[in-house]
Amino acid sequence: MSSAEDRANRWIRPEFLDATAYHVADVGDVIKLDANESPYEWPREIKQAWLDRLAELELNRYPDAPASALQSVIRKTWGIPEQFDILIGNGSDECIAVVTSAVGGPGRTIMAPTPTFVVYQNAAELFNSKFVGVPLSENFELDVAATIDAVRQHNPACVFFAWPNNPTGNLFDRDAMEEVIAATDGLVVVDEAYGAFSNQSFLGQLHQYPNVVIMRTLSKIGMAGLRLGVLFGDPAWLTQFHKVRMPYNVNSLSQASAAFALENESVFARNFAILNTERDMLMQRLHAIEGLEVFPSDANFFLLRVTGEPGVAAVHSALLLGGIAVKNFHRPATPLDSCLRVSVGKPEENVALVEALTTIMTS
Numbered sequence: 001m002s003s004a005e006d007r008a009n010r011w012i013r014p015e016f017l018d019a020t021a022y023h024v025a026d027v028g029d030v031i032k033l034d035a036n037e038s039p040y041e042w043p044r045e046i047k048q049a050w051l052d053r054l055a056e057l058e059l060n061r062y063p064d065a066p067a068s069a070l071q072s073v074i075r076k077t078w079g080i081p082e083q084f085d086i087l088i089g090n091g092s093d094e095c096i097a098v099v100t101s102a103v104g105g106p107g108r109t110i111m112a113p114t115p116t117f118v119v120y121q122n123a124a125e126l127f128n129s130k131f132v133g134v135p136l137s138e139n140f141e142l143d144v145a146a147t148i149d150a151v152r153q154h155n156p157a158c159v160f161f162a163w164p165n166n167p168t169g170n171l172f173d174r175d176a177m178e179e180v181i182a183a184t185d186g187l188v189v190v191d192e193a194y195g196a197f198s199n200q201s202f203l204g205q206l207h208q209y210p211n212v213v214i215m216r217t218l219s220k221i222g223m224a225g226l227r228l229g230v231l232f233g234d235p236a237w238l239t240q241f242h243k244v245r246m247p248y249n250v251n252s253l254s255q256a257s258a259a260f261a262l263e264n265e266s267v268f269a270r271n272f273a274i275l276n277t278e279r280d281m282l283m284q285r286l287h288a289i290e291g292l293e294v295f296p297s298d299a300n301f302f303l304l305r306v307t308g309e310p311g312v313a314a315v316h317s318a319l320l321l322g323g324i325a326v327k328n329f330h331r332p333a334t335p336l337d338s339c340l341r342v343s344v345g346k347p348e349e350n351v352a353l354v355e356a357l358t359t360i361m362t363s
C-alpha cells in the first residue's frame with residue numbers, strides 16, 4: 001500500500017505541493033502591533049448585554065443562511081441603499097475568494113496595484129487565474145497610465161483596490177481610481193477595510209459605475225475574532241456571488257455578535273478618533289528618530305523604513321526581544337526594501353514603541 005505522503009503527492013494539485021501555507025507567526029504575549037487589529041477590547045459596559053444576546057441563540061439550528069437579519073443592521077448602520085445587494089463572508093478574505101472564484105479561472109486575469117494585500121494574489125492563483133500586479137509609483141500612488149496600459153493588455157476579470165492600501169497605508173487619489181474604473185470592462189472591488197480611519201468611502205459613487213462593488217470588514221474596527229466581511233453592490237453581480245458562497249458560511253454566533261456590535265457602533269466608533277490621533281502622534285515621534293523614514297497613512301497602521309543602523313532585520317528582532325511585535329515587509333531591492341508595518345496601539349503601547357525604537361536606533 002502506498003503511503004499517505006505518496007498519495008497526497010499524487011493527488012494534490014501540483015501548484016500547491018511547492019507552495020507554503022499563509023504563515024501567521026506566534027509572537028506570544030507581547031504588545032501586538034503586527035496585524036492592524038484594534039488594540040481595544042469590547043467595553044465591559046456592553047459585554048453582558050452581548051452575552052445575553054448570544055444566550056438566546058439556538059445552536060442546534062443552522063444559521064440564518066444569507067444572514068438577512070445582519071444584512072438589515074448593516075444596511076441601516078452604513079446607509080447602503082436598497083438598490084444594492086449584500087453578501088456576508090467569513091471575513092473579507094472569504095469575500096475575496098468568492099469574487100476570484102466567480103470571475104477567475106484559466107485564461108483569466110486578476111489585477112491589483114502592488115505592493116498590496118497579498119490575499120488578492122493568493123486567491124487569484126488558488127482559482128487558477130493569472131495575477132498581474134501593476135507597480136505603484138515612488139510615493140505609493142496609483143500609476144494611472146501604467147495601470148490603464150495593463151488593463152488594455154490583460155483585460156482583467158477583476159481589479160482590486162485596497163483603499164486605503166495595505167501595507168503602504170495611503171489612500172489612492174479618488175480621480176485616479178475612477179480613471180482606471182472607467183477604462184476597465186471587468187469588475188473593480190474597492191476594499192474599504194480601513195475606511196473607518198480614512199473617513200472616505202466609494203459608496204457615494206457606487207451607482208455611477210456598473211462594474212464596482214465595495215468590500216468592508218469588521219476585523220480592523222474591533223472584531224477581528226468574529227471573521228465578518230461584507231460585499232455589496234449591484235444585484236447583477238451579487239446574485240452570482242451568492243451562488244458561489246458556501247451555504248451557512250457565517251456562523252450564528254458571529255452573525256449575532258456583529259449585529260449587536262453594529263447596533264452599538266458608537267461604542268466602537270469613539271476608538272477610531274483616538275487611534276487616528278495616536279497614529280499622527282506616533283508617526284511624528286518616530287519621524288524625529290534618525291534613521292527612520294515614516295510614510296503617510298490614512299489607516300490604523302503605517303509603513304516605517306529603517307534607513308540607518310542597525311538595519312531592518314536587527315530592528316525587527318530587537319523590538320520582538322523587547323516585547324513588541326511589528327510586521328516585517330522587508331524584501332531587498334523592492335519598493336518595500338527595509339520596511340516594517342506598524343499598527344497603532346493603545347497610548348501606553350505607542351509610548352513603549354517610541355522608547356524601544358529610540359534605544360535601538362541610538363545604541
Ligand SMILES: *Cc1c(COP(=O)(O)O)cnc(C)c1O
Pocket residue numbers: 036090091092093094117162163165166191193216217218219224227228229
Ligand atoms: C486585513 C485586510 C483584509 C482582511 O480582512 P478579514 O475580514 O479579516 O478577512 C482585507 N483587505 C485588506 C486590505 C486588509 O488589510
